Amino acid sequence: ELRARFFETPLRVHFRQPTIHIMVLFVDEKTSVERQIKRGHQAEAHNQEVRTTGVGECVELRPTDLDPKAARRRYQVFKEQTWEALQSLKQTFFYHFVNAQGSVAEVERNILNELRYQSLLELDPQTYDSLRNLPLASEIILHARQDLVKRLDAYELNQTELFHQVIGLIQEKIMPVVVRHAISGLATVNIEDPLLHDSEALAMLIDIFSERGYHAVVDLHRIEIPEQVDLASGDISCRQKKVFRITIRFQGSEIRRG
Structure with a gap:
């Protein structure tokens, strides 16, 4: 709405067309296990309160949410089966890789900083359309x-x-x-x-x-x-x-x- 409003004015450069960004939050094994167990305890406490008061709905409690060994196995499955595919996907489908080790506030700050930085690097769609007919260096050397x-x-x-x-x-x-x-x-x-x-x-x-x-x-x-x-x-x-x-x-x- 603001872009349309200011498009015909000198201020239009400050109102870029919105873009969609996909974020991948990554944590190490230790943090992953700790968070899974913490989530399990929170879910268990919530479900107990629901059963006692009859208010609310129970949430799913997965086996890995209470068993540290199962939580570690779950992380290992991710590293062995998903991590490599996720890395190769980035070559054709861009996403942002964000360190999610810290607190919620720290992770939120990391996400905002990443988006702010990327927004300075990305062309406006109209600019991109003007340049798209010029081949990339990687394209002309391909064959x-x-x-x-x-x-x-x-x-x-x-x-x-x-x-x-x-x-x-x-x-x-x-x-x-x-x-x-x-x-x-x-x-x-x-x-x-x-x-x-x-x-x-x-x-x-x-x-x-x-x-x-x-x-x-x-x-x-x-x-x-x-x-x-x-x-x-x-x-x-x-x-x-x-x-x-x-x-x-x-x-x-x-x-x-x-």
Whole structure:
């Protein structure tokens, strides 16, 4: 209601759309057993009062509520059969994990602090909808290797001549520099070869290095070279030179000392 009321005002950022949070409260075995036994004694006292006064209804009294050994077995079953599934569930279904060891007031404070912290991290649904079409980094790397193999095979089958020209360029002009930087694992090569003016050739170059275990980054520098000066107007005519700066990163060699 408040969000709708202030949505068209500058204050709307302070009235976010409500979200549902699921909390999982966790305690260790000692605390769990103590609380089960305490609950059992409270339930037993309540039921006795109901039987004596005839007022109210009896509550369920479970075997584990009065037997410490049974309470421990119940906790062990949770750890052995439920805990692992609960942990794996968090990978696909988010929930908040809260320490519930303390008093009721302390646990309540922990829950409120967790919700307050998470609310600062979560996007408003409208903001999320605006961004959702941009892929997550985890999504684009999921099938990166398979996609790379498909592209390389397509280069060989459908663009054979260009593909082999790029391979030749790498062998002749780039790899000699890379080999000299085998220890550092970082090489930068400046190339003016017109072959790289073709965007397909650039894509091939990056994919080839990726397949061979390198990380290649290509940066295009456009340099204005003066060619002619108009003495009357002072205008300078320039030609543009394209320089491709290729940075190659890979795992360098360890130097043994001593």
